[in-house]
Amino acid sequence: MAAMNRPSVRLGVRAAALAAVLASFAAAPVRAEDLKLGMVVPVTGAAAESGRFAQWGAQLAAEEVNAAGGVLGRKLVLVTEDDQTSNPGGVAAFNRLASDASIVAFLGSIRSTQTQAMDPDVRRVAKPVFFGGTDPELTRSGDPWLFRCRPNDAYSAKVIAAFGVGELKLKKWAVVYSTDAFGSNGHKHLVEELKAAGAEVVTEQGYANQATDFTPVVLAIKGSPADVIGSYFTFEQDLGIFARQLRQLGVRTPWVGSPSIVATTALRLSGPALFGTYGIADFNADSSPEARAFADAYKAAHKAGADNFSSWTYDAVKLAARAINTAKSTDPKAVREAILAIRDYKGVEGTYNFDANGDGLHGYNIVKNDNGKVVFIKHIEFAP
Amino acid sequence: MTVLLQLLFQGVGIGAVYALVALGFVLIYRATNVVNFAQGQFAVVGAYGMVVTTADLGLPYWVGILITLAVMALFGALFNLSVYYPLRNRSFLPVVISTIGASIFITNIILGVYGPEPSMLAPMLDAPGISLGNLFLDAQYLTIIAVTLALVALQYLFFEHTLLGKRMQAVSQDKEMASLLGIKVGWMIMLTFIYSAMLGGIAGILVAPILFVSVGLGGQIALKAFAATIIGGFGDVPGAIVGGIAIGVIETFGAYYISVPYKDAFAFIVLFAFLLLRPQGLFGEKVSQKA
Numbered sequence: 162m163a164a165m166n167r168p169s170v171r172l173g174v175r176a177a178a179l180a181a182v183l184a185s186f187a188a189a190p191v192r193a194e195d196l197k198l199g200m201v202v203p204v205t206g207a208a209a210e211s212g213r214f215a216q217w218g219a220q221l222a223a224e225e226v227n228a229a230g231g232v233l234g235r236k237l238v239l240v241t242e243d244d245q246t247s248n249p250g251g252v253a254a255f256n257r258l259a260s261d262a263s264i265v266a267f268l269g270s271i272r273s274t275q276t277q278a279m280d281p282d283v284r285r286v287a288k289p290v291f292f293g294g295t296d297p298e299l300t301r302s303g304d305p306w307l308f309r310c311r312p313n314d315a316y317s318a319k320v321i322a323a324f325g326v327g328e329l330k331l332k333k334w335a336v337v338y339s340t341d342a343f344g345s346n347g348h349k350h351l352v353e354e355l356k357a358a359g360a361e362v363v364t365e366q367g368y369a370n371q372a373t374d375f376t377p378v379v380l381a382i383k384g385s386p387a388d389v390i391g392s393y394f395t396f397e398q399d400l401g402i403f404a405r406q407l408r409q410l411g412v413r414t415p416w417v418g419s420p421s422i423v424a425t426t427a428l429r430l431s432g433p434a435l436f437g438t439y440g441i442a443d444f445n446a447d448s449s450p451e452a453r454a455f456a457d458a459y460k461a462a463h464k465a466g467a468d469n470f471s472s473w474t475y476d477a478v479k480l481a482a483r484a485i486n487t488a489k490s491t492d493p494k495a496v497r498e499a500i501l502a503i504r505d506y507k508g509v510e511g512t513y514n515f516d517a518n519g520d521g522l523h524g525y526n527i528v529k530n531d532n533g534k535v536v537f538i539k540h541i542e543f544a545p
Numbered sequence: 546m547t548v549l550l551q552l553l554f555q556g557v558g559i560g561a562v563y564a565l566v567a568l569g570f571v572l573i574y575r576a577t578n579v580v581n582f583a584q585g586q587f588a589v590v591g592a593y594g595m596v597v598t599t600a601d602l603g604l605p606y607w608v609g610i611l612i613t614l615a616v617m618a619l620f621g622a623l624f625n626l627s628v629y630y631p632l633r634n635r636s637f638l639p640v641v642i643s644t645i646g647a648s649i650f651i652t653n654i655i656l657g658v659y660g661p662e663p664s665m666l667a668p669m670l671d672a673p674g675i676s677l678g679n680l681f682l683d684a685q686y687l688t689i690i691a692v693t694l695a696l697v698a699l700q701y702l703f704f705e706h707t708l709l710g711k712r713m714q715a716v717s718q719d720k721e722m723a724s725l726l727g728i729k730v731g732w733m734i735m736l737t738f739i740y741s742a743m744l745g746g747i748a749g750i751l752v753a754p755i756l757f758v759s760v761g762l763g764g765q766i767a768l769k770a771f772a773a774t775i776i777g778g779f780g781d782v783p784g785a786i787v788g789g790i791a792i793g794v795i796e797t798f799g800a801y802y803i804s805v806p807y808k809d810a811f812a813f814i815v816l817f818a819f820l821l822l823r824p825q826g827l828f829g830e831k832v833s834q835k836a
């Protein structure tokens with residue numbers, strides 16, 4: 162990772178990416194008889210790097226689908242538009258794609274706010290849109306065309322509580338959370354789930370993002386009878402500062418965190434301060450044979466480790482192909498019915514069982530930071 | 546008691562960083578009557594200077610510091626020539642806008658080269674810190690406090706006991722008079738920018754191992770430092786130091802005893818109180834409009 166940060170290397174990577182994009186234009190012209198999936202993805206802006214991973218994941222799935230005979234006997238192709246890592250950019254990108262009537266289904270954003278921004282247009286266009294944002298409300302607002310390919314945050318709190326209380330047998334919880342939309346929703350759900358599981362929340366510590374110092378939070382935890390920490394950190398930097406000060410002030414209680422605790426950036430910034438902690442992850446290469454096969458193929462193609470940016474788009478393309486093939490039609494209504502009928506489909510993120518809201522996944526993996534290496538512990542699944 | 550001392554130590558430590566950036570604000574304000582809104586970005590440039598020299602190029606830490614300080618000096622000079630100097634005869638507002646523009650420019654250049662992912666910088670000392678019973682004194686915070694004290698002492702000696710320092714003071718008090726006395730005003734302002742950039746750079750170097758290095762680093766500190774300058778009395782050097790440390794201590798205690806999510810609010814509640822009750826700040830004198 163350190164090498165990735167060097168300007169010259171990054172520049173090289175960007176030049177290579179640009180060349181690849183140009184080459185793809187030249188090599189694979191979209192033909193009228195091809196079956197098109199539209200993909201809204203960040204090519205520029207702060208999330209451009211993860212956007213490249215998303216494209217790699219989707220591309221890998223499309224290649225596999227085509228190798229297996231394509232969709233309805235036609236070749237599956239991806240048509241992408243840049244969302245510029247912004248909400249207006251996402252809306253504009255979706256509408257540009259939607260103006261092409263031959264596109265059958267779409268891949269939306271991994272970001273909840275962008276998905277929310279696109280929602281009115283998604284309803285108007287009335288074609289299936291797969292997305293990766295985890296705000297539970299997105300699929301509860303009555304949009305029949307949204308299909309989620311990651312577990313939503315209502316499940317993350319359930320899993321943290323189930324693992325901490327059920328497996329680790331720890332009952333006195335300190336909950337640390339960011340006060341932004343993601344963190345305070347997580348906090349709310351986690352406190353509910355912990356109480357339902359019979360545990361006691363002894364201290365609740367919110368913090369504003371981009372904090373400079375966590376001493377007051379750490380001292381409050383230290384002074385409480387907490388024997389375990391549950392956390393929702395939005396940014397890895399905040400998590401890094403907190404972890405460092407937590408260890409410095411001698412707090413060694415077990416810690417079960419939201420996915421940011423096992424993010425590559427967090428592992429790099431925090432090092433030993435996070436050793437021994439538990440986290441939840443929607444994608445883990447060791448969670449199933451399907452995930453392992455995907456991670457190996459991804460690594461062989463791109464010399465990089467797969468993560469949830471690429472895993473959900475991989476699943477989304479496969480699910481779209483499967484649903485269209487089952488429906489034997491590209492009619493949006495028929496495809497929608499086929500998606501909702503998908504049962505026990507083993508994707509790389511988990512096993513898909515779409516519920517009436519359009520949520521495909523209902524569980525998370527528990528992983529452990531074993532001296533800097535993320536190790537799969539178990540998968541916890543809930544009924545849809 | 547331990548909790549009290551721990552909070553105090555942490556508050557003074559982070560306050561010292563605010564004080565260093567506030568000092569940069571004050572010096573430029575005194576020399577030019579303009580608030581430099583890119584002062585926080587000086588810290589970011591300093592922090593990235595360390596990342597390039599020590600992490601990317603693998604140079605020893607002290608060499609990294611020397612190179613970074615040299616780069617900061619050059620950066621301060623360039624900043625003066627491109628952002629302030631062309632507008633020096635205009636009113637206050639165009640210059641302020643110019644510094645805001647420079648701040649956005651610097652942020653995006655760094656974002657373009659390094660991206661949004663934070664980088665890491667090793668702490669200055671190898672030892673993690675000192676444990677006194679339940680009290681833990683982080684080595685990096687101890688370094689910050691020591692360097693700030695040393696800089697304040699050096700700066701006092703420089704401004705009060707050297708001819709160059711006195712010339713710079715004269716310029717900050719009355720440019721026309723200073724110019725009539727044969728002081729080269731433009732050069733003194735140039736020196737002020739160079740020194741302020743180095744101060745900001747030092748703040749960035751010191752705080753990078755604690756807060757990590759990203760473009761957001763400057764904004765976090767600069768806003769608090771700005772509040773510190775107002776509390777201290779805008780344009781007052783001891784005021785900036787006292788104001789910075791006061792804000793660090795107040796927000797740390799406020800967070801622990803009242804509310805962590807509202808931690809950032811405490812600095813600004815104090816700021817509002819000062820603006821309402823004592824707008825000239827702790828050390829400032831009431832200045833009536835110059836005739």
